Amino acid sequence: MLQHDEAFVETSALFFPFDLFGSAGAGAGADLLADAFHEMLADNKHERKATRARSYDSSVRMRRLPLETLRDYQHWHKRACHLVRSVLHKERFLLWVTGNHLGVLPFYEEVARLGPKTLVVQLDAHLDIYNLSDCTDELSHGNFLLHCPQPLPPIINCGTRELLLRPDYIREYYQATFPASEIAVDPRPALRQVRRASAAAERVFLDIDCDVFDPAYFPAVTHPLPFGLSPHQVLAILDAAWSDRVVGVAFSEFDPGRDRNDQSLATLVWLLEYLLLKRYEPAHTRKN
Ligand SMILES: [Mn+2]
Numbered sequence: 001m002l003q004h005d006e007a008f009v010e011t012s013a014l015f016f017p018f019d020l021f022g023s024a025g026a027g028a029g030a031d032l033l034a035d036a037f038h039e040m041l042a043d044n045k046h047e048r049k050a051t052r053a054r055s056y057d058s059s060v061r062m063r064r065l066p067l068e069t070l071r072d073y074q075h076w077h078k079r080a081c082h083l084v085r086s087v088l089h090k091e092r093f094l095l096w097v098t099g100n101h102l103g104v105l106p107f108y109e110e111v112a113r114l115g116p117k118t119l120v121v122q123l124d125a126h127l128d129i130y131n132l133s134d135c136t137d138e139l140s141h142g143n144f145l146l147h148c149p150q151p152l153p154p155i156i157n158c159g160t161r162e163l164l165l166r167p168d169y170i171r172e173y174y175q176a177t178f179p180a181s182e183i184a185v186d187p188r189p190a191l192r193q194v195r196r197a198s199a200a201a202e203r204v205f206l207d208i209d210c211d212v213f214d215p216a217y218f219p220a221v222t223h224p225l226p227f228g229l230s231p232h233q234v235l236a237i238l239d240a241a242w243s244d245r246v247v248g249v250a251f252s253e254f255d256p257g258r259d260r261n262d263q264s265l266a267t268l269v270w271l272l273e274y275l276l277l278k279r280y281e282p283a284h285t286r287k288n
Contacts, residue, residue: 004117005061006233007073007092008092008093008244009059009092009093010059010060010061010090010092010093011056011059011060011061011092011094011095011276011279012029012061012062012063012087012090012093012094012095013037013060013061013062013063013095013097014062014063014065014084014087014090014094014095014096014097015030015031015033015037015062015063015064015065015097015098016030016065016067016080016083016096016097016098016099016103017029017030017031017034017065017066017067017098017099017273018030018067018076018080018098018099018100018102018103019099020073020076020102020143020221021100021101021102021139022100022101022102022142023099023100023101023221023222023223023255024163024220024222024251024272025222025255025256025257025258026098026099026100026175026222026252026254026255027067027099027100027224028096028099028255028256028257029099029210029220029253029254029255029256030098030099030254031064031120031264032102032256033251033254033265033268033269033272033277034062034064034097034208036164036265036268036269037097037269037272038062039165040067040269040272040273041057041060041062044057045057046119050276052281053273053277055280055281055282056276056277056279056280056281058216059280065080065083077105077106080103080105080106081106081109081110082241083106083214084096084106084109084110084189084214085110085113088110088111088114088247088248090277091227091247093247093248093279094107094247094248095248095249095251095259095272095275096248096249096250096251096252097250097252098250098251098252099252099253100222100252100253101124101126101128101144101209101252101253102139102144102167103252104207104209104252105139105144105147105148106251107205107207107248107250108120108144108145108148108152108153108207109149111147111153111205111248112148112149112151112152112153114153114202114203116151116153116154116205117201117202117203118153118154118201118202118204118205119154119155119156119197119198119201119203119204120151120153120154120155120156120157120204120206120207121155121194121197121198121204121205121206121207121208121241122155122156122157122158122206122207122239123157123158123159123206123207123208123210123229123234123237124157124159124160124207124209124211124212125159125160125168125180125209125212125214125223125225125228126142126160126161126209126211126223126225127145127160127173127174127212128142128143128144128145128163129143129145129146129165129169129170129173129175130142130148130165131143131146132164145173146173150198152173153205154175154176154197154201155174155175156174156176156193156194156197157174157176157177157178157180158174158177158178158180158183158194158212158229158237159178159180159183159212159228159229159233159234159237160177160178160179160180161179161180161181161225161226161227161228162177162179170232175197176193176197178190178193180212180214180227180228180229181227183229183233184227187233187236188236190240191236191237192240193235193242194240194241195240198240198241198242198243198245198246199243201245202245203247204241204243204245204246204247205246205247205248205249205250206238206241206246206248206249206250207227207249207250207252208234208249208250208252208271209252209253210251210252210253210254210264210268211223211224211225211228211232211253212226212228212229212234213229213230213234213267214226214227214228214229214230215228215264216229217230217231217267218264218267219258219259219260219263219264219266220254220255220257220258220260220263220265221253221254221255221258221261221264221276222253222255222258224258231267236273242278246279249275251268251272254268256288264281
Protein backbone atom coordinates (compact mmCIF):
# COMPACT_ATOMS: atom_id res chain seq x y z
CA MET A 1 0.00 0.00 0.00
CA LEU A 2 1.22 3.49 -0.80
CA GLN A 3 1.35 6.20 1.80
CA HIS A 4 -1.70 8.44 1.62
CA ASP A 5 0.22 11.43 0.26
CA GLU A 6 1.66 9.28 -2.54
CA ALA A 7 -1.61 7.60 -3.41
CA PHE A 8 -4.22 8.75 -5.89
CA VAL A 9 -1.86 11.32 -7.42
CA GLU A 10 -2.42 10.08 -10.94
CA THR A 11 -5.83 10.23 -12.58
CA SER A 12 -7.09 7.60 -15.00
CA ALA A 13 -9.92 9.00 -17.09
CA LEU A 14 -11.65 6.03 -18.75
CA PHE A 15 -14.34 6.52 -21.40
CA PHE A 16 -16.56 3.47 -21.83
CA PRO A 17 -19.49 4.10 -24.23
CA PHE A 18 -21.83 1.37 -22.96
CA ASP A 19 -25.54 1.93 -23.66
CA LEU A 20 -27.30 -1.41 -24.03
CA PHE A 21 -30.61 -2.08 -22.18
CA GLY A 22 -31.65 1.56 -21.88
CA SER A 23 -30.85 5.10 -23.00
CA ALA A 24 -29.45 4.09 -26.38
CA GLY A 25 -27.68 7.26 -27.49
CA ALA A 26 -25.85 7.78 -24.21
CA GLY A 27 -22.88 5.82 -25.61
CA ALA A 28 -22.39 8.67 -28.08
CA GLY A 29 -22.30 10.96 -25.04
CA ALA A 30 -19.30 9.12 -23.57
CA ASP A 31 -17.57 9.30 -26.98
CA LEU A 32 -18.28 13.01 -27.34
CA LEU A 33 -17.01 13.70 -23.83
CA ALA A 34 -13.85 11.75 -24.66
CA ASP A 35 -13.33 14.03 -27.69
CA ALA A 36 -13.92 17.16 -25.60
CA PHE A 37 -11.68 15.94 -22.78
CA HIS A 38 -8.92 15.09 -25.24
CA GLU A 39 -9.22 18.57 -26.77
CA MET A 40 -9.06 20.16 -23.33
CA LEU A 41 -5.83 18.28 -22.50
CA ALA A 42 -4.36 19.13 -25.94
CA ASP A 43 -5.22 22.83 -25.51
CA ASN A 44 -3.49 22.79 -22.13
CA LYS A 45 -0.34 21.36 -23.71
CA HIS A 46 -0.28 24.05 -26.39
CA GLU A 47 -0.81 26.95 -24.01
CA ARG A 48 2.47 28.79 -23.41
CA LYS A 49 1.27 31.00 -20.57
CA ALA A 50 1.05 29.48 -17.10
CA THR A 51 -2.56 28.59 -16.37
CA ARG A 52 -4.30 26.79 -13.55
CA ALA A 53 -4.41 23.67 -15.73
CA ARG A 54 -0.70 23.13 -15.03
CA SER A 55 -1.72 21.81 -11.63
CA TYR A 56 -3.23 18.69 -13.21
CA ASP A 57 -2.16 18.29 -16.82
CA SER A 58 0.86 16.05 -16.24
CA SER A 59 -1.12 13.80 -13.88
CA VAL A 60 -4.05 12.86 -16.10
CA ARG A 61 -4.07 9.87 -18.44
CA MET A 62 -7.11 9.28 -20.59
CA ARG A 63 -8.12 6.10 -22.32
CA ARG A 64 -11.00 5.22 -24.60
CA LEU A 65 -12.43 1.74 -24.23
CA PRO A 66 -14.21 1.15 -27.52
CA LEU A 67 -17.24 -1.11 -27.80
CA GLU A 68 -17.22 -2.02 -31.47
CA THR A 69 -17.30 -5.76 -31.95
CA LEU A 70 -19.67 -8.46 -30.73
CA ARG A 71 -16.82 -9.78 -28.63
CA ASP A 72 -16.42 -6.37 -26.94
CA TYR A 73 -20.08 -6.59 -25.93
CA GLN A 74 -19.93 -10.25 -24.88
CA HIS A 75 -17.28 -9.42 -22.33
CA TRP A 76 -18.28 -5.85 -21.47
CA HIS A 77 -18.93 -6.53 -17.81
CA LYS A 78 -15.82 -8.57 -17.07
CA ARG A 79 -13.64 -6.12 -18.97
CA ALA A 80 -15.10 -3.07 -17.22
CA CYS A 81 -14.73 -4.67 -13.76
CA HIS A 82 -11.12 -5.54 -14.56
CA LEU A 83 -10.34 -1.98 -15.67
CA VAL A 84 -11.98 -0.32 -12.68
CA ARG A 85 -10.27 -2.78 -10.32
CA SER A 86 -6.85 -2.18 -11.84
CA VAL A 87 -7.19 1.61 -11.48
CA LEU A 88 -8.28 1.27 -7.85
CA HIS A 89 -5.56 -1.28 -7.16
CA LYS A 90 -2.92 1.12 -8.49
CA GLU A 91 -4.42 3.79 -6.24
CA ARG A 92 -5.17 6.15 -9.06
CA PHE A 93 -7.99 8.64 -9.01
CA LEU A 94 -10.72 7.25 -11.30
CA LEU A 95 -12.88 9.19 -13.72
CA TRP A 96 -15.31 6.65 -15.18
CA VAL A 97 -17.35 8.12 -18.02
CA THR A 98 -19.89 5.73 -19.48
CA GLY A 99 -23.09 5.71 -21.53
CA ASN A 100 -26.16 4.68 -19.57
CA HIS A 101 -26.26 4.22 -15.81
CA LEU A 102 -25.91 0.46 -16.15
CA GLY A 103 -22.36 1.13 -17.35
CA VAL A 104 -21.64 2.23 -13.77
CA LEU A 105 -22.47 -1.25 -12.36
CA PRO A 106 -18.81 -2.42 -12.52
CA PHE A 107 -17.86 0.74 -10.61
CA TYR A 108 -20.33 -0.17 -7.82
CA GLU A 109 -19.20 -3.79 -7.76
CA GLU A 110 -15.57 -2.89 -7.33
CA VAL A 111 -16.35 -0.16 -4.80
CA ALA A 112 -18.44 -2.66 -2.80
CA ARG A 113 -15.36 -4.87 -2.44
CA LEU A 114 -13.62 -2.08 -0.53
CA GLY A 115 -15.96 -2.60 2.41
CA PRO A 116 -18.53 -0.64 4.37
CA LYS A 117 -16.28 2.33 5.12
CA THR A 118 -16.44 3.32 1.46
CA LEU A 119 -19.26 5.72 0.71
CA VAL A 120 -21.03 6.44 -2.59
CA VAL A 121 -22.69 9.82 -2.98
CA GLN A 122 -25.09 9.32 -5.84
CA LEU A 123 -26.70 12.16 -7.76
CA ASP A 124 -29.55 10.65 -9.76
CA ALA A 125 -33.22 11.34 -10.51
CA HIS A 126 -33.90 7.62 -10.22
CA LEU A 127 -33.29 5.01 -7.58
CA ASP A 128 -32.11 2.17 -9.79
CA ILE A 129 -33.85 -0.56 -7.80
CA TYR A 130 -37.08 -0.66 -9.84
CA ASN A 131 -39.10 -3.84 -9.45
CA LEU A 132 -42.52 -2.57 -10.56
CA SER A 133 -44.87 -4.59 -12.77
CA ASP A 134 -43.82 -2.91 -16.00
CA CYS A 135 -40.09 -3.26 -15.26
CA THR A 136 -37.98 -6.09 -16.59
CA ASP A 137 -36.38 -8.55 -14.14
CA GLU A 138 -33.46 -8.76 -16.52
CA LEU A 139 -30.51 -6.50 -15.86
CA SER A 140 -31.30 -2.96 -17.05
CA HIS A 141 -30.25 0.63 -16.41
CA GLY A 142 -33.27 0.97 -14.07
CA ASN A 143 -32.61 -2.00 -11.77
CA PHE A 144 -28.87 -2.59 -11.88
CA LEU A 145 -28.36 -2.09 -8.14
CA LEU A 146 -30.53 -5.17 -7.56
CA HIS A 147 -28.03 -7.15 -9.64
CA CYS A 148 -25.00 -5.87 -7.79
CA PRO A 149 -23.63 -8.48 -5.36
CA GLN A 150 -24.89 -7.58 -1.89
CA PRO A 151 -24.09 -5.94 0.41
CA LEU A 152 -23.98 -2.74 -1.57
CA PRO A 153 -21.66 -0.01 -0.39
CA PRO A 154 -23.41 2.64 1.72
CA ILE A 155 -25.15 4.95 -0.76
CA ILE A 156 -26.58 8.42 -0.19
CA ASN A 157 -28.77 9.64 -3.04
CA CYS A 158 -29.37 13.31 -3.66
CA GLY A 159 -31.84 14.55 -6.23
CA THR A 160 -34.24 11.65 -6.64
CA ARG A 161 -37.68 12.45 -8.04
CA GLU A 162 -39.04 9.04 -7.09
CA LEU A 163 -42.76 9.06 -6.23
CA LEU A 164 -43.72 5.36 -6.27
CA LEU A 165 -41.24 3.23 -4.35
CA ARG A 166 -42.01 2.89 -0.64
CA PRO A 167 -39.52 4.16 1.96
CA ASP A 168 -39.08 0.75 3.67
CA TYR A 169 -38.08 -0.82 0.33
CA ILE A 170 -35.71 2.06 -0.47
CA ARG A 171 -34.04 1.73 2.94
CA GLU A 172 -32.95 -1.83 2.08
CA TYR A 173 -30.58 -0.38 -0.51
CA TYR A 174 -29.86 3.23 0.46
CA GLN A 175 -28.35 4.65 3.61
CA ALA A 176 -30.26 7.86 2.93
CA THR A 177 -32.12 9.60 0.12
CA PHE A 178 -32.70 13.32 -0.28
CA PRO A 179 -35.33 13.98 -2.94
CA ALA A 180 -34.92 17.08 -5.11
CA SER A 181 -38.23 18.30 -3.69
CA GLU A 182 -36.78 18.31 -0.14
CA ILE A 183 -33.56 19.95 -1.30
CA ALA A 184 -35.65 22.67 -2.98
CA VAL A 185 -37.35 23.52 0.32
CA ASP A 186 -34.23 23.27 2.48
CA PRO A 187 -30.89 21.89 1.26
CA ARG A 188 -29.25 22.00 4.70
CA PRO A 189 -30.19 18.50 5.98
CA ALA A 190 -28.84 16.89 2.78
CA LEU A 191 -25.63 18.93 2.84
CA ARG A 192 -25.15 18.22 6.55
CA GLN A 193 -25.52 14.46 6.16
CA VAL A 194 -23.36 14.26 3.02
CA ARG A 195 -20.66 16.29 4.78
CA ARG A 196 -20.83 14.15 7.91
CA ALA A 197 -20.88 10.78 6.11
CA SER A 198 -18.07 11.81 3.75
CA ALA A 199 -15.92 12.97 6.66
CA ALA A 200 -16.43 9.61 8.40
CA ALA A 201 -15.74 7.46 5.31
CA GLU A 202 -12.33 6.09 4.38
CA ARG A 203 -13.00 6.60 0.70
CA VAL A 204 -15.73 8.40 -1.18
CA PHE A 205 -16.98 7.85 -4.71
CA LEU A 206 -19.29 10.21 -6.55
CA ASP A 207 -21.79 8.82 -9.04
CA ILE A 208 -23.26 11.57 -11.23
CA ASP A 209 -26.16 10.50 -13.44
CA CYS A 210 -26.86 13.51 -15.67
CA ASP A 211 -30.63 13.20 -15.21
CA VAL A 212 -30.17 14.57 -11.69
CA PHE A 213 -30.09 18.02 -13.29
CA ASP A 214 -33.31 19.80 -14.06
CA PRO A 215 -33.95 19.49 -17.84
CA ALA A 216 -34.02 23.30 -18.10
CA TYR A 217 -30.30 23.28 -17.31
CA PHE A 218 -29.42 19.93 -18.85
CA PRO A 219 -31.71 18.85 -21.69
CA ALA A 220 -29.46 16.06 -23.01
CA VAL A 221 -30.89 13.01 -21.24
CA THR A 222 -33.07 10.21 -22.62
CA HIS A 223 -35.58 10.26 -19.75
CA PRO A 224 -35.84 13.85 -18.54
CA LEU A 225 -37.71 14.29 -15.28
CA PRO A 226 -38.94 17.70 -14.15
CA PHE A 227 -38.18 19.37 -10.81
CA GLY A 228 -34.52 18.42 -10.84
CA LEU A 229 -31.49 20.01 -9.22
CA SER A 230 -29.95 23.20 -10.50
CA PRO A 231 -26.20 23.22 -11.28
CA HIS A 232 -25.79 25.40 -8.17
CA GLN A 233 -27.37 22.75 -5.95
CA VAL A 234 -25.17 20.10 -7.56
CA LEU A 235 -22.08 22.20 -6.80
CA ALA A 236 -23.15 22.58 -3.17
CA ILE A 237 -23.54 18.79 -2.81
CA LEU A 238 -20.18 18.13 -4.48
CA ASP A 239 -18.59 20.63 -2.12
CA ALA A 240 -20.16 18.90 0.90
CA ALA A 241 -18.86 15.51 -0.26
CA TRP A 242 -15.43 16.74 -1.25
CA SER A 243 -12.14 15.95 0.45
CA ASP A 244 -8.94 14.19 -0.55
CA ARG A 245 -10.74 10.95 0.30
CA VAL A 246 -12.82 11.31 -2.86
CA VAL A 247 -11.04 8.85 -5.13
CA GLY A 248 -13.43 8.33 -8.01
CA VAL A 249 -16.20 10.02 -9.97
CA ALA A 250 -18.56 8.38 -12.47
CA PHE A 251 -20.58 10.19 -15.13
CA SER A 252 -23.43 8.63 -17.12
CA GLU A 253 -26.64 9.23 -19.10
CA PHE A 254 -25.44 12.10 -21.32
CA ASP A 255 -27.44 11.74 -24.55
CA PRO A 256 -26.03 14.40 -26.90
CA GLY A 257 -28.72 13.90 -29.57
CA ARG A 258 -31.08 15.74 -27.21
CA ASP A 259 -28.74 18.60 -26.35
CA ARG A 260 -29.47 22.28 -27.09
CA ASN A 261 -26.60 24.34 -28.47
CA ASP A 262 -24.14 22.11 -26.58
CA GLN A 263 -25.49 23.45 -23.27
CA SER A 264 -25.22 20.06 -21.55
CA LEU A 265 -21.85 19.24 -23.11
CA ALA A 266 -20.46 22.57 -21.86
CA THR A 267 -21.86 21.82 -18.37
CA LEU A 268 -20.05 18.48 -18.22
CA VAL A 269 -16.76 19.72 -19.63
CA TRP A 270 -16.78 22.58 -17.13
CA LEU A 271 -17.57 20.16 -14.32
CA LEU A 272 -14.80 17.74 -15.32
CA GLU A 273 -12.20 20.50 -15.36
CA TYR A 274 -13.55 21.99 -12.14
CA LEU A 275 -13.20 18.62 -10.38
CA LEU A 276 -9.64 18.19 -11.67
CA LEU A 277 -8.74 21.63 -10.30
CA LYS A 278 -10.44 20.78 -7.01
CA ARG A 279 -8.36 17.63 -6.90
CA TYR A 280 -4.99 19.07 -7.90
CA GLU A 281 -4.80 22.76 -7.09
CA PRO A 282 -3.42 23.56 -3.66
CA ALA A 283 -6.42 24.67 -1.58
CA HIS A 284 -4.87 28.01 -0.64
CA THR A 285 -4.60 29.10 -4.29
CA ARG A 286 -8.10 27.99 -5.23
CA LYS A 287 -10.74 30.58 -5.80
CA ASN A 288 -13.69 28.22 -6.37
MN1 LIG B 1 -31.19 8.19 -13.62
